[in-house]
Amino acid sequence: MPGFRDIVGHGQIIEHFQNAIKMDKISHAYILAGEKGSGKRTIATAFAQTLQCEQGQTDACGICHACKQAESRNHPDIIYVTHEKPNSIGVEEIREQLVGDVLIKPYSSKYKVYIVNDADKMTVQAQNALLKTIEEPPSYAVILLLAGNVSSMLPTILSRCVTLSMKPVPDEEVKKYLMEHVQVPDYQADVCVAFAQGNIGKAVQLASSDSFNEIRAAALHLLKNVRKMDMSDIMSHMKGISEFKLEVQDFLDFLAVWYRDVLYFKATKDIDGLIFKDQAQSISDQANISSYEGIEEILKALQKAKTRLNANVNFELVIGLLFLLIKEN
Structure with a gap:
């Protein structure tokens, strides 16, 4: 699991999160908006790990017990909300994994972080169930909603979250990453970079x-x-x-x-x-x-x-x- 220092691009979003940590002004709910492969989950997990890190700095140390738990996805206070249907998150899934669970205080840390991938696939009923939690959250709750299409989310949800939109990663940074980490030939890297249009996840998928x-x-x-x-x-x-x-x-x-x-x-x-x-x-x-x-x-x-x-x-x-x-x- 990469820390903020290992993420390619997205400097503005990383700076926003690090400033929030430094000033102790962390919002209770964020929306990370961007297409598949744009890095939403990578940034969300880096933020969650940093919040749980025992060093209390603006980036996870990667070596403490909490960081090791986060990297193995075994940290009790980082909850990944899952769903069975590929194109829908139902009201019961939100109630069981988030709305009900958030009432339980953190086990070992200051924060309890929820990461909801495909949040734009929540049904209207699921979003309404989440709304009350977002309106009156416990002080320790941080909810990260990862969404490819924010227009499908209720205005009442959008108005109560800090929305951070993923921006394309510059082509030269994508190509450098492919050459160094995926080790593809130059001509293949060029095709992958053009194909990805600043989406490093898509570039890596094709290059790999x-x-x-x-x-x-x-x-x-x-x-x-x-x-x-x-x-x-x-x-x-x-x-x-x-x-x-x-x-x-x-x-x-x-x-x-x-x-x-x-x-x-x-x-x-x-x-x-x-x-x-x-x-x-x-x-x-x-x-x-x-x-x-x-x-x-x-x-x-x-x-x-x-x-x-x-x-x-x-x-x-x-x-x-x-x-x-x-x-x-």
């Missing part, structure tokens, strides 16, 4: 994948042949992405890297600035037959498809509409 070359080949095959493929072939291709243990939304980001290359080359004719440098001829061919407006429409459609898939809109409908637009443009 044993299927990186297969993912790349599958994406390039689709991009080069989409005009002559029928929709059944496209659907079959997209459904096969699960073999690479990559979510469809992430694969769409991979496609977006290609179209950003096409847009960049159309505007500059600069091969050196491309991510897919070895595909310069195909990118040039695509740029020649595409308009600026058409490429921008495709990039917007890729983002819209991701949003719809995250909202559980029918897969076939979303992908069908996306590729009809791609074929048109």
Whole structure:
């Protein structure tokens, strides 16, 4: 479990937490807002560990008994709220693991910290059950709500929490981390950085994948042949992405890297600035037959498809509409 010192990026959020600790002005409830892989859980666990550390400093020492417990996820006063259904946190889960439990004082420390991952998936009933605790919390309670989509949370919850939004990590920091810690070749790091758009978790996921070359080949095959493929072939291709243990939304980001290359080359004719440098001829061919407006429409459609898939809109409908637009443009 990394301490604040080991986290790449997110300096403003780390500084906020450290100042709160230094000034003894820790809020009873925080929302860490950001997409999957952006580092919400890493920062939340580092904050929780720091609060429990026996040294009482603005970063966890990593060597005391409390830190060792936190690192092994065995600290009795750091509670990870879990849920059985993948897309829903029910009222009973919140009542049993948080609302009821918070009435029990900390076992061994000053604070009792609750980390609720996927907090935006709480049902309305679950959020209402949590509301009273947030409105009248015990002095020792610190509740960390990790959310990918804060718009699905009740305004009454949002108004009573300190919301901290995850910002993209600069590309050069992501690439440095991949080169030093994942030890991937330079060309692969460039693709992963472009794919991740400042999300270091996504960059690491792709860079660490044993299927990186297969993912790349599958994406390039689709991009080069989409005009002559029928929709059944496209659907079959997209459904096969699960073999690479990559979510469809992430694969769409991979496609977006290609179209950003096409847009960049159309505007500059600069091969050196491309991510897919070895595909310069195909990118040039695509740029020649595409308009600026058409490429921008495709990039917007890729983002819209991701949003719809995250909202559980029918897969076939979303992908069908996306590729009809791609074929048109």
